[in-house]
Amino acid sequence: MFDYLIVGAGFAGSVLAERLASESGKRVLIVDKRNHIGGNAFDHYDDQGILVHKYGPHIFHTNSADVFDYLSRFTAWRNYQHRVLGSVDGQLFPIPINLTTINLMYGLNLNSTEAEQFFLSKAEEVKDVRTSEDVVVSKIGRELYEKFFRGYTKKQWDMDPSELNASVAARVPVRTNKDDRYFTDTYQAMPLHGYTRMFEKMLNHPNIKIMLNTDYHEIVNDISFRQMIFTGPVDEYFDYRYGKLPYRSIEFKFETYDQEKFQETGTINYPNDYAFTRITEFKYLTGQRNAKTSVVYEFPKAQGDPYYPIPKPDNMELYRKYQLLAEQTADVWFAGRLGTYKYYNMDQVVAQALSLFKKISAPAPHRGTYA
Ligand code: FAD
Ligand code: UDP
Incomplete structure (x- = not known):
């Protein structure tokens, strides 16, 4: 007899399993259809x-x-600030x-104040910023949008940025200083011995x-448990009752080269050329030393494992129907x-799981989804 059956051993499932077992003394069965823990x-x-x-x-x-x-209870860290070209x-x-x-693109020598003016002079007025096109052209204008965003987004999502919610392209800011880090978060680090060790x-x-x-x-009818936590696709759980929620997939092509270094930085994006969106060289991320180097090319696809929820209005509407169903499921x-169905980073999934744990552990009975 288990207290919880947890479906999925990624961040969401593993954090909840850990909290329920260590903090609440619950008996947990965590099941994953893959041959490993850690999810994506x-x-x-x-x-x-x-x-x-x-x-x-x-x-x-x-x-x-x-x-x-x-x-940090489960891993030491290696400081790492990601840089992308x-x-x-x-x-x-x-x-x-x-x-x-x-400055590089236009052969200029602007300072930060002048750069601000430069972007303002290029920016288009958009009254109601709703789409990923709006969010970019209203900040930096159409030319830079075409060079850096339109092609990449088309490849990644097979959609024009004008069809996607503003939140997608808004993940990538625009800066008037020289800060060339991909992220500016307070904590930026990689698990010292890798993610899988941390999950173990x-x-x-x-x-x-x-x-x-x-x-x-395969096991749900043969195992006895009090409650379930489901971290797979919500539409799959309900047998696609309202139709399939669209997800975007990726084919990963790994290569190892007989050279110490392959490229200038951790990731290089290719907005307008090739079928892949970006190449990442792992040794930058992990700090590992090796005479050879391994990289991954990302080829976005419609079919395959569901990796990305697709934030656009009709998908969000469809999700809300599933969310309602989820809330009614005891x-x-x-x-x-x-x-x-949220385009969450790892830390957001951990934060969501930690607050769901609090909600589950609260004395009053609660039911259903955590939004
Ligand atoms: P998942 O990791 O997807 O775990 C769900 C698990 O459920 C899977 O292991 C799956 O096999 C299992 N499952 C599903 N259905 C069933 C079933 N029927 N029975 C049994 N098991 C099932 N985030 C960052 O913060 N930084 C990044 O740099 C970053 N890069 C990313 C790059 C890519 C290409 C992708 C796709 C995502 C990236 N993310 C990044 C996001 C990150 O992967 C997620 O936020 C996080 O891994 C989600 O964890 P999860 O537990 O919600 O889902
Ligand atoms: N994007 C872009 N050009 C880039 C980088 C990002 O157009 O060089 C857009 C694109 O739509 C992408 C989104 O911004 O899907 C979010 O980028 P991010 O790097 O956060 O994507 P992820 O790492 O989640 O795949």
């Missing part, structure tokens, strides 16, 4: 002994001391667009039983990027 953050050593991320580059960053302190018109430029980007520590508890290579459908809690 899973990492492993490839044939050359280089630590790679099986589901694309995962860089940890957060402004939340609570989230960072919580995860964009290949545009055959040249490499800092991304997010910053002072250096425009998190789940190493006598009250937690892990079952891999198992779709929960003894099942929905969490995570797929369970709540």
